[in-house]
Amino acid sequence: MADESDLASLLRMIRDQQREQLALQVQAIELQRAHFALAQSQIERVERINDRAEAIQARASATSKVAPWVIAPALVFAIVALLWSSYAGMVSA
Helix, strand or coil, rough: CHHHHHHHHHHHHHHHHHHHHHHHHHHHHHHHCCCCHHHHHHHHHHHHHHHHHHHHHHHHHHHHHHHHHHHHHHHHHHHHHHHHHHHHHHCCC
Protein backbone atom coordinates (compact mmCIF):
# COMPACT_ATOMS: atom_id res chain seq x y z
CA MET A 1 0.00 0.00 0.00
CA ALA A 2 2.80 2.36 0.78
CA ASP A 3 4.15 1.94 -2.72
CA GLU A 4 0.76 2.68 -4.25
CA SER A 5 0.29 5.80 -2.14
CA ASP A 6 3.83 6.96 -2.95
CA LEU A 7 3.13 6.37 -6.63
CA ALA A 8 -0.18 8.25 -6.45
CA SER A 9 1.54 11.10 -4.60
CA LEU A 10 4.28 11.18 -7.22
CA LEU A 11 1.74 11.25 -10.04
CA ARG A 12 -0.17 14.09 -8.35
CA MET A 13 3.09 16.01 -7.99
CA ILE A 14 3.88 15.49 -11.68
CA ARG A 15 0.35 16.59 -12.63
CA ASP A 16 0.61 19.74 -10.48
CA GLN A 17 3.99 20.64 -11.96
CA GLN A 18 2.65 20.15 -15.47
CA ARG A 19 -0.23 22.48 -14.67
CA GLU A 20 2.21 25.10 -13.37
CA GLN A 21 4.33 24.75 -16.50
CA LEU A 22 1.25 25.10 -18.69
CA ALA A 23 0.21 28.26 -16.84
CA LEU A 24 3.72 29.68 -17.28
CA GLN A 25 3.64 28.85 -20.99
CA VAL A 26 0.30 30.63 -21.34
CA GLN A 27 1.80 33.73 -19.68
CA ALA A 28 4.84 33.56 -21.95
CA ILE A 29 2.64 33.32 -25.06
CA GLU A 30 0.57 36.30 -23.91
CA LEU A 31 3.76 38.30 -23.39
CA GLN A 32 5.03 37.32 -26.84
CA ARG A 33 1.73 38.40 -28.38
CA ALA A 34 2.00 41.77 -26.64
CA HIS A 35 5.57 42.20 -27.90
CA PHE A 36 4.51 41.23 -31.41
CA ALA A 37 1.66 43.74 -31.36
CA LEU A 38 4.05 46.46 -30.19
CA ALA A 39 6.58 45.60 -32.89
CA GLN A 40 3.84 45.57 -35.51
CA SER A 41 2.60 49.02 -34.48
CA GLN A 42 6.17 50.35 -34.57
CA ILE A 43 6.67 48.94 -38.05
CA GLU A 44 3.44 50.59 -39.22
CA ARG A 45 4.63 53.90 -37.74
CA VAL A 46 7.99 53.58 -39.52
CA GLU A 47 6.19 52.87 -42.80
CA ARG A 48 4.05 56.01 -42.38
CA ILE A 49 7.16 58.08 -41.62
CA ASN A 50 8.94 56.66 -44.68
CA ASP A 51 5.95 57.43 -46.88
CA ARG A 52 5.94 61.01 -45.60
CA ALA A 53 9.69 61.34 -46.17
CA GLU A 54 9.34 60.04 -49.72
CA ALA A 55 6.59 62.59 -50.41
CA ILE A 56 8.79 65.40 -49.05
CA GLN A 57 11.69 64.22 -51.20
CA ALA A 58 9.46 64.12 -54.28
CA ARG A 59 8.32 67.71 -53.66
CA ALA A 60 11.92 68.81 -53.08
CA SER A 61 12.98 67.12 -56.30
CA ALA A 62 10.23 68.91 -58.23
CA THR A 63 11.30 72.22 -56.69
CA SER A 64 14.95 71.64 -57.57
CA LYS A 65 13.97 71.05 -61.20
CA VAL A 66 12.01 74.31 -61.37
CA ALA A 67 14.41 76.52 -59.42
CA PRO A 68 17.11 76.88 -62.12
CA TRP A 69 14.49 78.05 -64.61
CA VAL A 70 13.49 80.81 -62.21
CA ILE A 71 16.89 81.75 -60.80
CA ALA A 72 18.90 81.73 -64.05
CA PRO A 73 16.82 84.42 -65.82
CA ALA A 74 16.83 86.55 -62.67
CA LEU A 75 20.65 86.34 -62.51
CA VAL A 76 20.98 87.17 -66.20
CA PHE A 77 18.69 90.16 -65.72
CA ALA A 78 20.71 91.34 -62.69
CA ILE A 79 24.01 91.04 -64.59
CA VAL A 80 22.60 92.87 -67.61
CA ALA A 81 21.25 95.62 -65.35
CA LEU A 82 24.65 96.01 -63.65
CA LEU A 83 26.46 96.10 -66.97
CA TRP A 84 23.94 98.56 -68.38
CA SER A 85 24.26 100.90 -65.41
CA SER A 86 28.04 100.60 -65.58
CA TYR A 87 28.04 101.32 -69.34
CA ALA A 88 25.59 104.20 -68.92
CA GLY A 89 27.86 105.68 -66.26
CA MET A 90 30.86 105.44 -68.56
CA VAL A 91 29.04 107.01 -71.51
CA SER A 92 27.71 109.98 -69.55
CA ALA A 93 31.06 110.74 -67.93
